Amino acid sequence: MASLALKNVVKDFGKTRVIHGVDLQVDDGEFVVFVGPSGCGKSTLLRLICGLEQASGGDICLDGERVNDIRAADRGLAMVFQSYALYPHMTVYQNMAFGLENIGLPKDAIRAKVENAARLLRLDDFLARKPTQLSGGQRQRVAIGRAIVREPKIFLFDEPLSNLDAELRVSMRSEITGLHRRLGSTMIYVTHDQVEAMTMADKIVVLRLGRIEQIGSPLELYNRPGNRFVAGFIGSPQMNFLPAAIGADGRVATAYGAAVELPAERRLAAGEACTLGVRPEHLSLAETPGALPLPLTIAGVEQLGGHCLLYGVLPDGATRITVHCAGQRSMRIGDAVTVYAPPASCHLFDKSQEERTVR
Structure with missing residues (x-):
């Protein structure tokens, strides 16, 4: 050795x-x-x-x-x-x-x-x-x-x-x-x-x-x-990334209007562009207090028996989101569904400083 x-x-x-x-x-x-x-x-x-x-x-x-x-x-x-x-x-x-x-x-x-x-x-x-x-x-x-x-x-x-x-x-x-x-x-x-x-x-x-x-x-x-x-390389399926910015109130605002408040140690300066990340397995179909809502149009479903993967598109029409769900789901392409990202599971990345994380 x-x-x-x-x-x-x-x-x-x-x-x-x-x-x-x-x-x-x-x-x-x-x-x-x-x-x-x-x-x-x-x-x-x-x-x-x-x-x-x-x-x-x-x-x-x-x-x-x-x-x-x-x-x-x-x-x-x-x-x-x-x-x-x-x-x-x-x-x-x-x-x-x-x-x-x-x-x-x-x-x-x-x-x-x-x-x-x-x-x-x-x-x-x-x-x-x-x-x-x-x-x-x-x-x-x-x-x-x-x-x-x-x-x-x-x-x-x-x-x-x-x-x-x-x-x-x-x-x-x-x-x-x-x-x-x-x-x-x-x-x-x-x-x-x-x-x-x-x-x-x-x-x-x-x-x-x-x-x-x-x-x-x-x-x-x-x-x-x-x-x-x-963040994108480690984890399967890959982490979801959403374009966002820091609002005047310190909340992280997405391009489609929804916002989420993260713990103080993860905050950036107001007005700063950033990227919000959340892993597919941390998204939930059940609403929880303070969670970020992600309204999706289903673009694909993979039924894998013990779990399934939902592929959706946000209202901006460009941002694609993957959701890892336990069990089997009866959703079809074109269905509308809202999934929720708990603040504790969100990652925040400063896009202006070489993708440095602020977590």
Whole structure:
């Protein structure tokens, strides 16, 4: 196990800067997830940590030691790739043993390490098979097993579940988090799927355009997003955003005329433009005192059995709202309905200051 520190890390490809002065501390034994949209720099950052890319500036430190100039093979890290990267002509056992054979480990020690990893990953019965005889989930477990036998300081996962179907991704998420609990190792995991981030991480690092937008636990990011980008990226379905302004009375006034009074610590100056955010699951069909009414014209309904999603349009004709409702609803496209946003569940964002939240 090991800790990791990134200090003002920069990466340039030619004249294009893709990582902009990243600072990050990963503590020993943490499960940290890098999340963000495609092209935000999360995989590049992982490759910089691993040593597959050279940093253009800043320091990468493992257990306090600067490793910028240490080769990837000598950093003591193990990377699990999206593509599995297994040797098709080798058996599962040979794939897992290959790296250990290359460093000259005795055969008995190799066998002990491989068999121990196979038991941990429930691969005991597949050691004689080749990758083509395995399912996608089994192949990914072999790739993880190949990393485990090396006993790395830190495990690095680069979107390892992207090639799996939805049901298998759910089970593999559980397997990887269970593996983390059993090994107690430091793990850094890259994904574009915020559901993976929310369900697996001790700490989430939200990236955009090569910069860190916010760092925190899953519930910290969900409950107290640092800006509108984080608020919209964390949570499924995505948070609803309404254009608004602060009235002379301090209340938040929407473009269609309704207003809501938020707690004093969230208020802005009168007349200031802002964005009001509320999550679909916090909207209610039942009116509550002080809640913001949202009169909607239903534009779509998704019945999902245990719950449904209502898609509506506000009276301004442009702002779309998603509502997460428990149970089944008989609403149809074109129906008029009013939903309510409790003040305690509303988020307020200052649009004039780079989407900085005032919560």
